[in-house]
Amino acid sequence: KDSFALLDILMQLKEKAPVSFSLHAVHLDQNQPNFPVETIRRYLSEKNISYDIIDEDTYSIVKRVIPEGKTMCGLCSRLRRGILYRYAIEHGVTRIALGHHSDDMMETLFLNMFHGGQLKSMPPKLLSDDRKNIVIRPLAYCREKDIARFAEMRQYPIIPCNLCGSQQHLQRQSIKAMLAEWEKSNPGRIASIFRSLTCVAPSQLADRALFDFQGLEEKSIQPAIKWLPEKGDAINSGSHASPSNISL
Numbered sequence: 001k002d003s004f005a006l007l008d009i010l011m012q013l014k015e016k017a018p019v020s021f022s023l024h025a026v027h028l029d030q031n032q033p034n035f036p037v038e039t040i041r042r043y044l045s046e047k048n049i050s051y052d053i054i055d056e057d058t059y060s061i062v063k064r065v066i067p068e069g070k071t072m073c074g075l076c077s078r079l080r081r082g083i084l085y086r087y088a089i090e091h092g093v094t095r096i097a098l099g100h101h102s103d104d105m106m107e108t109l110f111l112n113m114f115h116g117g118q119l120k121s122m123p124p125k126l127l128s129d130d131r132k133n134i135v136i137r138p139l140a141y142c143r144e145k146d147i148a149r150f151a152e153m154r155q156y157p158i159i160p161c162n163l164c165g166s167q168q169h170l171q172r173q174s175i176k177a178m179l180a181e182w183e184k185s186n187p188g189r190i191a192s193i194f195r196s197l198t199c200v201a202p203s204q205l206a207d208r209a210l211f212d213f214q215g216l217e218e219k220s221i222q223p224a225i226k227w228l229p230e231k232g233d234a235i236n237s238g239s240h241a242s243p244s245n246i247s248l
Contacts (some may be wrong), residue, residue, distance in 0.1 A: 005154070025052075027052075027053045029054065033059075062075050083100075100139065101143065108122050
């Protein structure tokens with residue numbers, strides 16, 4: 001639903017935006033069993049959308065590498081990203097638009113905290129590590145529930161994302177359930193969490209690469225008052241010193 005909604009919105013934006021841009025849809029067929037790729041092909045053709053469907057059997061690779069019962073999504077995602085990056089470079093694509101929304105960003109934040117020991121999410125705009133691709137997430141400030149309602153209204157041919165059978169093992173599902181419970185018991189908490197992603201205070205965290213804590217000691221030994229009156233100056237003469245001469 002997210003990718004369909006993103007494509008729909010970008011198509012409408014293309015007609016009204018004050019800037020000119022071309023739009024090309026790309027779907028990666030990873031050869032998952034029973035994946036209805038023809039459904040996507042038919043939808044894109046009926047909408048007269050320029051598109052490519054890339055056939056890459058990453059499913060077999062993931063099944064061979066990942067032990068039975070383990071989550072395949074991490075490796076699957078990395079392979080998919082690499083293929084899309086390569087495609088973008090080969091075809092001169094200047095922006096890769098992905099359908100991640102604010103719920104994805106918050107879930108990723110907690111996944112990295114709980115399982116990776118990092119305060120890290122996914123940004124609305126990203127320069128790839130090799131500095132060859134720019135990724136944008138136009139739905140970054142949209143809630144998943146709003147996208148779901150929009151998708152239902154537009155009647156997209158939604159395809160389940162758990163055809164590989166790995167979805168039930170995802171740690172992301174437990175994070176999603178946790179956030180849903182918070183939303184139910186504490187309305188407004190989810191919005192507050194998302195706002196925190198846009199208002200980071202490095203000096204109140206503990207990452208020395210983001211804030212110069214050592215430098216605080218050097219600053220602390222500087223005199224609080226740099227100006228002292230000399231004998232016979234304004235104080236002795238009974239006049240008042242100009243505030244501009246005093247540094248606190």
